[in-house]
Amino acid sequence: MPTTITAPKTKTQKPKGVPAAEEDFLPLQGTDYVEFYVGNAKQAAHFYKTAFGFQSLAYSGPETGVKDRASYAIRQNRLTLLLTTPVRANNPIADHIYKHGDGVKALALTVEDATSAWEETTKRGGKSYMEPKTFSDKHGEVVMSGIHTYGDVVHLFIERENYR
16 A cells, blocks of 8 residues: 655745735736847848748838948737848948848837836846937837846847837
8 A cells, every 4th residue: 555745834934134926026928029130131031931820010211311231020910020231341330240240139018118117127136228218200109128147148128108
């Protein structure tokens, strides 16, 4: 006959100074986009569209007034990728690609309040990458902020409450 061993019942104690339930200081709503720095964004966009069924969403570059980079935004369902390439060899994007090769530069997270997200994360030791900044166009306003994470990757906080 098998023997059952039962552990004695003990009361679990929390360490002193730890609140019973920590509040969620950074309520993330989802992933806004992932930005890749790549040597050839046009070719990378074509690859993702052909191989994985992504669709073109937007473009910015010299033709749209952006002088230092070309970026292709592509989407499949709820996943948006931003593929960015330098226009000239002497710029931070080119330096990043030279140092690391093609790869992720930014993970952009959707939040309700980008200012609060930045304040809370930097207060808790996060190193600021971008103080809260508002961008606007004919569709409304977007607030962005960000912190450095591992290596040269950054996490951006994106607030689109007033953007349609």
